Amino acid sequence: xxELGAFALxxxxxxxxYAIVMALAGEAWRQRExxxxxxxxxxxxxxxxxxxxxxxxxxxxxHDFAIEYVAHYSSTTLPLAYTVAALWGGQAxxxxxxxxxxxxxxxxxxxxxxxxxxxxxxxxVAVLMVVSLFFLSMLVFVTPPFQRLxxxxxxxxxxxPLLQNYWMMIHPPALYIGYVGCAIPFAFAxxxxxxxxxxxxxxxxxxxxxxxxxxxxSLGNLFGAEWAYTxxxxxxxWAWDPVENAxxxxxxxxxxxxxxxxxxxxxxxxxxxxxxxxxxxxxxTIFGTFLTRSGVISSVHSxxxxxxxxxxxxxxxxxxxxxxxxxxxxLPLLRSENTLDSxxxxxxxxxxxxxxxxxxxxxxxxxxxxxxxxxxxRGVKITVGPPFFNRxxxxxxxxxxxxxxxxxxxxxxxASARNLRRNFLLxxxxxxxxxxxxxxxxxxxxxxxLSFSLCAFVMATIVxxxxxxxxxxxxxxxxxxxxxxxxxxxxxxxxxxxYIIHVGVVMIFVxxxxxxxxxxxxxxxxxxxQTLAIGDYTLRFDGVQERDTxxxxxxxxxxAVLRNGRVIDTLHPEKRFYKxxxxxxxxxAFRSTLGGDLYLVLGSYDQATRTATILxxxxxxIGFLWWGGIVAALGTVITIWPARVAVPATxxxxxxxxxxxxxx
Amino acid sequence: xxxxxxxxxxxxxxVGAVAYLMYTGVQQTSVYYLTIDxxxxxxxxxxxxxxxxxxxxQHGSVERRMTPRGEELRFRLGDxxxxxxxxxxxxxFFVGVTPDMFRDDGGSDxxxxxxxxxxxxxxxxVMTSCPSKYEAEPASGR
Numbered sequence: 081x082x083e084l085g086a087f088a089l090x091x092x093x094x095x096x097x098y099a100i101v102m103a104l105a106g107e108a109w110r111q112r113e114x115x116x117x118x119x120x121x122x123x124x125x126x127x128x129x130x131x132x133x134x135x136x137x138x139x140x141x142x143h144d145f146a147i148e149y150v151a152h153y154s155s156t157t158l159p160l161a162y163t164v165a166a167l168w169g170g171q172a173x174x175x176x177x178x179x180x181x182x183x184x185x186x187x188x189x190x191x192x193x194x195x196x197x198x199x200x201x202x203x204x205v206a207v208l209m210v211v212s213l214f215f216l217s218m219l220v221f222v223t224p225p226f227q228r229l230x231x232x233x234x235x236x237x238x239x240x241p242l243l244q245n246y247w248m249m250i251h252p253p254a255l256y257i258g259y260v261g262c263a264i265p266f267a268f269a270x271x272x273x274x275x276x277x278x279x280x281x282x283x284x285x286x287x288x289x290x291x292x293x294x295x296x297x298s299l300g301n302l303f304g305a306e307w308a309y310t311x312x313x314x315x316x317x318w319a320w321d322p323v324e325n326a327x328x329x330x331x332x333x334x335x336x337x338x339x340x341x342x343x344x345x346x347x348x349x350x351x352x353x354x355x356x357x358x359x360x361x362x363x364x365t366i367f368g369t370f371l372t373r374s375g376v377i378s379s380v381h382s383x384x385x386x387x388x389x390x391x392x393x394x395x396x397x398x399x400x401x402x403x404x405x406x407x408x409x410x411l412p413l414l415r416s417e418n419t420l421d422s423x424x425x426x427x428x429x430x431x432x433x434x435x436x437x438x439x440x441x442x443x444x445x446x447x448x449x450x451x452x453x454x455x456x457x458r459g460v461k462i463t464v465g466p467p468f469f470n471r472x473x474x475x476x477x478x479x480x481x482x483x484x485x486x487x488x489x490x491x492x493x494x495a496s497a498r499n500l501r502r503n504f505l506l507x508x509x510x511x512x513x514x515x516x517x518x519x520x521x522x523x524x525x526x527x528x529x530l531s532f533s534l535c536a537f538v539m540a541t542i543v544x545x546x547x548x549x550x551x552x553x554x555x556x557x558x559x560x561x562x563x564x565x566x567x568x569x570x571x572x573x574x575x576x577x578x579y580i581i582h583v584g585v586v587m588i589f590v591x592x593x594x595x596x597x598x599x600x601x602x603x604x605x606x607x608x609x610q611t612l613a614i615g616d617y618t619l620r621f622d623g624v625q626e627r628d629t630x631x632x633x634x635x636x637x638x639x640a641v642l643r644n645g646r647v648i649d650t651l652h653p654e655k656r657f658y659k660x661x662x663x664x665x666x667x668x669a670f671r672s673t674l675g676g677d678l679y680l681v682l683g684s685y686d687q688a689t690r691t692a693t694i695l696x697x698x699x700x701x702i703g704f705l706w707w708g709g710i711v712a713a714l715g716t717v718i719t720i721w722p723a724r725v726a727v728p729a730t731x732x733x734x735x736x737x738x739x740x741x742x743x744x
Numbered sequence: 745x746x747x748x749x750x751x752x753x754x755x756x757x758x759v760g761a762v763a764y765l766m767y768t769g770v771q772q773t774s775v776y777y778l779t780i781d782x783x784x785x786x787x788x789x790x791x792x793x794x795x796x797x798x799x800x801x802q803h804g805s806v807e808r809r810m811t812p813r814g815e816e817l818r819f820r821l822g823d824x825x826x827x828x829x830x831x832x833x834x835x836x837f838f839v840g841v842t843p844d845m846f847r848d849d850g851g852s853d854x855x856x857x858x859x860x861x862x863x864x865x866x867x868x869x870v871m872t873s874c875p876s877k878y879e880a881e882p883a884s885g886r
Binding site for chain 1: 746747748750751754758759761762765766768769770772773774777778781782796808810811812813814815825829840841842845879
């Protein structure tokens with residue numbers, strides 16, 4: 081099976097190269113057959129990747145420890161689910177998984193577009209296959225997944241215990257799908273530049289792809305935060321670690337792109353800017369892979385220096401050089417047909433939103449590579465930690481939050497005083513009222529006050545928008561409130577889906593503000609029966625229990641949670657000692673309420689005195705992070721969901737449900 | 745044109761603000777990131793500075809003691825020369841939760857973040873950086 085896998089990779093490499101040649105030749109000499117052959121080859125690449133993935137999965141499941149990858153990342157005692165997850169637990173496997181996603185998407189793109197998009201397809205196939213060829217070259221020449229060991233070890237080294245967690249099952253795949261998804265709009269953008277067809281066909285074709293990529297990038301980041309929170313045991317969910325930043329930066333530029341394409345679709349502006357964003361987003365996904373795979377920047381994730389770094393940086397620079405050259409060549413064709421009319425307009429608000437997003441991305445980029453820059457310039461490595469990122473991004477994030485309230489409701493072209501009053505007077509007052517209420521309630525942190533006020537403002541703008549839409553439907557069609565709400569969203573999926581995403585983002589801002597401003601932390605050593613106080617909880621340590629299994633030994637603490645002298649819960653923070661490789665891990669325990677989490681870590685345990693160190697955190701409002709993520713995901717699904725095809729027109733469309741100042 | 749100018753000014757202000765935030769952010773939050781050799785060579789100049797030092801925990805130097813405010817951890821941070829005794833090292837003091845990957849017999853590669861004061865590295869955080877954490881070392885390398 082392993083030989084079959086290795087052969088399949090070589091075959092896929094050859095077919096990718098063939099597809100590139102045929103696609104370019106077909107484009108140059110207008111040979112339809114050549115292009116068709118390239119498209120079939122692209123699907124063939126997918127087939128061979130499927131075989132390779134199947135072979136690796138088979139080797140993992142069959143515990144074929146003669147294969148280095150299998151011996152390193154699995155063992156006979158590893159549960160089956162994690163044995164499958166080991167496919168993306170190591171370097172070669174994760175690159176193979178990446179290719180699986182890329183070629184699957186390429187296949188769908190080919191099947192979707194080969195008839196409808198004949199002009200762009202040759203170049204699209206060529207670009208996608210260049211990316212595929214690069215990753216295949218890594219797998220064939222640099223880090224082969226089917227490498228055999230000189231001897232067959234009786235047992236594997238097992239998957240890293242930190243990865244043996246259910247988030248591992250979904251976090252990396254989500255992130256990879258997001259990363260790879262960014263290649264599709266990039267390929268279409270490049271095709272538009274190559275062919276000179278710079279109308280918005282490429283943007284409309286890739287709209288759903290971009291949203292899909294964005295959706296998975298968002299999920300990937302969110303799952304990563306959840307993983308850090310539940311597994312790493314330091315009480316937080318985001319540490320501005322280079323690897324986290326690597327996933328966050330393309331998300332920022334992709335978010336900017338999703339917003340600025342609306343301006344191009346509606347106003348035919350920002351064509352160059354959109355090209356820049358799509359190039360930047362794709363480059364950042366490659367840069368992210370480079371960061372995590374090269375070891376150039378130290379990270380708590382601590383990947384080794386694997387020798388892949390130079391290849392990735394080379395590919396990244398080549399990609400940037402070629403795409404920027406194409407962009408400069410086509411610059412004359414990308415002139416805007418419209419200009420900005422007023423600074424008080426939706427165009428301006430969207431542009432500002434874009435600048436802020438790209439500004440945040442740049443600050444994150446700068447902070448991430450600062451050690452490398454400072455070493456090159458001043459000869460000494462200087463790092464900036466979380467305080468840098470928080471300092472820079474807090475004001476920018478709040479500006480973004482403000483624009484999120486303004487952007488969707490301000491008028492196109494030029495906002496009149498009436499438009500501003502109608503859409504923003506009430507929400508503005510609500511925001512101010514919320515701020516005032518918090519001041520009276522004793523909140524004094526400036527950023528927290530500002531953030532919560534802005535959250536209230538944005539929520540008010542959205543609720544107002546929904547309420548108006550529902551009222552208009554009720555007046556026109558006479559529906560019930562619930563029915564009107566559902567129909568309103570269903571008939572304007574893109575617009576109201578977008579609003580729902582914004583609601584989710586506001587909730588995430590609430591969580592970030594709560595945890596950033598009001599987090600509490602306690603660390604004490606306690607003997608059985610002793611207590612500690614945190615927030616309005618009293619915690620009583622009730623001792624530790626030991627348990628042993630062939631795979632893991634457990635040390636489980638019992639901590640009673642008391643409020644007002646009554647036991648309301650018992651939590652069990654845990655230490656686990658994995659046996660292969662020998663490594664302890666921390667399992668946190670928490671009690672979640674809407675107001676926040678009580679989060680417990682068993683720090684250390686002294687057998688002789690039966691004393692344990694307990695770390696206790698109160699993370700206010702953190703639940704809003706996950707719920708906000710779910711709401712945003714729901715909004716994205718609504719936005720992406722295809723409109724029902726060819727419904728006979730029944731003419732209930734309430735033109736009055738949308739006022740003059742809206743997107744479609 | 746006037747409106748474009750206005751927008752240009754707004755954008756310039758925004759870019760300026762980002763640049764300012766980044767500049768002051770770097771000024772106020774940056775710490776030296778040194779290997780233990782670099783640190784030992786210039787430690788006199790680093791008194792009371794925030795530093796981040798990468799080194800290896802010396803064998804037999806680890807002491808843990810349970811106190812009411814948590815566990816105290818003391819060890820000596822030396823260079824990466826493996827088993828051989830390093831010529832020089834610096835004592836580290838830390839109160840908190842010792843990371844899972846920290847080995848009590850020494851030999852862990854760690855990154856210590858803290859302040860160098862009175863000849864001791866007072867650590868705020870101790871991070872273990874095991875090269876084989878997510879990615880095994882190449883088999884040929886051992």
